[in-house]
Amino acid sequence: MLTQIGINAKKAERVLMTAPLVSRDAALKEIAAALRENSAYIIGENKKDLEAARENGMSESMLDRLSLDENRIEGVAAAVENIISLPDPLGRVLSGGIRPNGMKIEKVTVPLGVIAVIFEARPNVTVDAAALCLKSGNTVILRGGKEAINSNKAMALVMRQALVKAELPADCIQLIENTSRESATALMKMNGYVDVLIPRGGAGLIRACVENSTVPVIETGTGNCHIYIDKDADADKAVSIVYNAKTSRPSVCNACESLVVHAEIAERILPLIKKALDRKGVVIHGDEKTASIIPGVISATEEDYDKEYLGYEISVKVVSDISEAVDHIMQYSSGHSECIVTENYTSANYFTSNVDAAAVYVNASTRFTDGGEFGFGAEIGISTQKLHARGPLGLPELTTVKYIITGDGQIR
Amino acid sequence: MLTQIGINAKKAERVLMTAPLVSRDAALKEIAAALRENSAYIIGENKKDLEAARENGMSESMLDRLSLDENRIEGVAAAVENIISLPDPLGRVLSGGIRPNGMKIEKVTVPLGVIAVIFEARPNVTVDAAALCLKSGNTVILRGGKEAINSNKAMALVMRQALVKAELPADCIQLIENTSRESATALMKMNGYVDVLIPRGGAGLIRACVENSTVPVIETGTGNCHIYIDKDADADKAVSIVYNAKTSRPSVCNACESLVVHAEIAERILPLIKKALDRKGVVIHGDEKTASIIPGVISATEEDYDKEYLGYEISVKVVSDISEAVDHIMQYSSGHSECIVTENYTSANYFTSNVDAAAVYVNASTRFTDGGEFGFGAEIGISTQKLHARGPLGLPELTTVKYIITGDGQIR
Numbered sequence: 102m103l104t105q106i107g108i109n110a111k112k113a114e115r116v117l118m119t120a121p122l123v124s125r126d127a128a129l130k131e132i133a134a135a136l137r138e139n140s141a142y143i144i145g146e147n148k149k150d151l152e153a154a155r156e157n158g159m160s161e162s163m164l165d166r167l168s169l170d171e172n173r174i175e176g177v178a179a180a181v182e183n184i185i186s187l188p189d190p191l192g193r194v195l196s197g198g199i200r201p202n203g204m205k206i207e208k209v210t211v212p213l214g215v216i217a218v219i220f221e222a223r224p225n226v227t228v229d230a231a232a233l234c235l236k237s238g239n240t241v242i243l244r245g246g247k248e249a250i251n252s253n254k255a256m257a258l259v260m261r262q263a264l265v266k267a268e269l270p271a272d273c274i275q276l277i278e279n280t281s282r283e284s285a286t287a288l289m290k291m292n293g294y295v296d297v298l299i300p301r302g303g304a305g306l307i308r309a310c311v312e313n314s315t316v317p318v319i320e321t322g323t324g325n326c327h328i329y330i331d332k333d334a335d336a337d338k339a340v341s342i343v344y345n346a347k348t349s350r351p352s353v354c355n356a357c358e359s360l361v362v363h364a365e366i367a368e369r370i371l372p373l374i375k376k377a378l379d380r381k382g383v384v385i386h387g388d389e390k391t392a393s394i395i396p397g398v399i400s401a402t403e404e405d406y407d408k409e410y411l412g413y414e415i416s417v418k419v420v421s422d423i424s425e426a427v428d429h430i431m432q433y434s435s436g437h438s439e440c441i442v443t444e445n446y447t448s449a450n451y452f453t454s455n456v457d458a459a460a461v462y463v464n465a466s467t468r469f470t471d472g473g474e475f476g477f478g479a480e481i482g483i484s485t486q487k488l489h490a491r492g493p494l495g496l497p498e499l500t501t502v503k504y505i506i507t508g509d510g511q512i513r
Numbered sequence: 514m515l516t517q518i519g520i521n522a523k524k525a526e527r528v529l530m531t532a533p534l535v536s537r538d539a540a541l542k543e544i545a546a547a548l549r550e551n552s553a554y555i556i557g558e559n560k561k562d563l564e565a566a567r568e569n570g571m572s573e574s575m576l577d578r579l580s581l582d583e584n585r586i587e588g589v590a591a592a593v594e595n596i597i598s599l600p601d602p603l604g605r606v607l608s609g610g611i612r613p614n615g616m617k618i619e620k621v622t623v624p625l626g627v628i629a630v631i632f633e634a635r636p637n638v639t640v641d642a643a644a645l646c647l648k649s650g651n652t653v654i655l656r657g658g659k660e661a662i663n664s665n666k667a668m669a670l671v672m673r674q675a676l677v678k679a680e681l682p683a684d685c686i687q688l689i690e691n692t693s694r695e696s697a698t699a700l701m702k703m704n705g706y707v708d709v710l711i712p713r714g715g716a717g718l719i720r721a722c723v724e725n726s727t728v729p730v731i732e733t734g735t736g737n738c739h740i741y742i743d744k745d746a747d748a749d750k751a752v753s754i755v756y757n758a759k760t761s762r763p764s765v766c767n768a769c770e771s772l773v774v775h776a777e778i779a780e781r782i783l784p785l786i787k788k789a790l791d792r793k794g795v796v797i798h799g800d801e802k803t804a805s806i807i808p809g810v811i812s813a814t815e816e817d818y819d820k821e822y823l824g825y826e827i828s829v830k831v832v833s834d835i836s837e838a839v840d841h842i843m844q845y846s847s848g849h850s851e852c853i854v855t856e857n858y859t860s861a862n863y864f865t866s867n868v869d870a871a872a873v874y875v876n877a878s879t880r881f882t883d884g885g886e887f888g889f890g891a892e893i894g895i896s897t898q899k900l901h902a903r904g905p906l907g908l909p910e911l912t913t914v915k916y917i918i919t920g921d922g923q924i925r
Binding site: 115118119198200204206211213214292296297311312315317318319335337338341342344345346349431449453454455457458459460461462463464465466468469470474475476486487488489491492501502503504505506507508509510511512513 | 527530531610612616618623625626704708709723724727729730731747749750753754756757758761843861865866867869870871872873874875876877878880881882886887888898899900901903904913914915916917918919920921922923924925
């Protein structure tokens, strides 16, 4: 069954590959309109998912993420329209020139081909991912979680009808309706049909993809993000950045999970940070020096420093200099976003040169690592690997290149 | 044992990551000098490999590839010096600007980190790969074939001594001395230590890496390259390009393996091509139409169209139009290099838009797909995958990016 989906995707790819921007944008316009027109149908199907989830005892916050209403569908449709407004990532000539023998070489951006996206409960990802792939000329194979299967099927159907209306193959967007673990594993091994696999979800899903996939994977979204408060930090900035990065949305990957504090400023800054974090009831796991400054903190274990809490918890380590801070960060970093708070020019440069991560900040919250905040207009995820793309994945990251060489009979 | 090599590589990476160009180039200069100074030692070790290979019945052409003499070592040293002359791929600001909230974002090129290279018999790859990685700020773990183990050990030792002389860690270049299949498989699973694996060798090695590796792989070098002779082809160009692409060096990945010929020109062009290829005794495997024009050709099977002959053999298919030609090519292409010979503007554009491969040629030999020929100065392989890099891999392809964000207290 999956093989047929692969064949369909490759067939549609041949058409979509050369579809000009007007045609891709027209299809996105049809999709936005169709989502609005069919919102009652989609909400009805979403109700089935919500009922089943409630019966299975899903938590209220998860139920909220799963739920769709008129407002949310309007939001999803508006996001599709926003993608229409973005520039075409295809056909850009990145470099080129005439070789000494007279041949002309151009390096041009082209679609990756077939992108597979494995994701978990949120149904809005279905439309988001499909729209970004369509804009960038890629056909997409979606494999969502079973909790949202009825919602996903409804939205995929609506999008496929819109594609046909826009005279593009319906198979530019396909949904795998089998939500078993086996269907995910099979998708990870579809070499020859799938050009790249993008998992969007928790650490378990990402690890399963890295370990089992034989098609190339872009790892996304694990964020064990640190903030290092240097001895020359401005205290107000430090407190404000830590408070923002930890508490503005603790469940996301760009939230701060760990503090590293220079010993010379620790006594002054830690009580201020503690006071700020107390407003949200953040639990602090600290080393001995932290405990000697903030009485009653829980003792931090190796596991704490390794952990993405994704909640109102934070680990703290006091270091004797910036080099120890960088060593600590490089040991535990997931390569997502790391920050230094300092007024010292040399420390700032040392940190940005020596910390290896997708995003390295000086005096700004790690929460900014996001396609929208970076000005990309949209994102399909945040890459924490080094191959192909790193950081927020916008439309240009969904392309590859082709060298076009034109001659008049050159031989070697 | 491999874990220790991984730890050493990561430790050296921290130093090399911030080593400025003068320091990396100085180390390359030491390496070139040390190779020349120690040529007698290297040639002596190489003799051991040659003797063992002869005892194991290695063919003369393979023995030639394995063999090192003063001239070849001079060539290897000169190649290292050529890499010194190339521009620094690191620290380039690819894009950047000020966000509406006043934060500055820069996207800067940085090393990939630790690159593992698995390769087969040729000992010159040891130095080539190490020098390219060093120039691009990457530490390298080399795993060569057992046939060249003494040569590889000698060259790795000489290079490591040169690194120390240049005040860089010896572990910037490490060789795995265990040449068992197990050591290769273990290297493929060194997540956390190896950032990217580049296999250089035959189709079997590449497949093993794709199937077994959990670290990201860049597939290189499988080339089932086609030349399509359009009905509007210039006959002289067609014959000359086919002859060059097939016979100038048939063992390499950018050699032509298959011809696709428009029916309207087949009767005229095939006898001319046959006559040219006969000069090198090229065996032709053709379909029925080919056989009706060139009597006595071997009947082409499905397997022939799928095959990289890497020798004096070629498959031929006659098609009724350009669309059938593109369909055939897309079915069998390995995504390396594909060529159309035509004087027709629309056909040329149709071909370059609809054929998806690393390099697509109009009226020039596929043999040009090469880092040197493309003007990259050097290459570590030719990528046939779409993720990260496609086509010849030069120094810029051995880098990734880092976003550096500088603010004055911005929060979200």
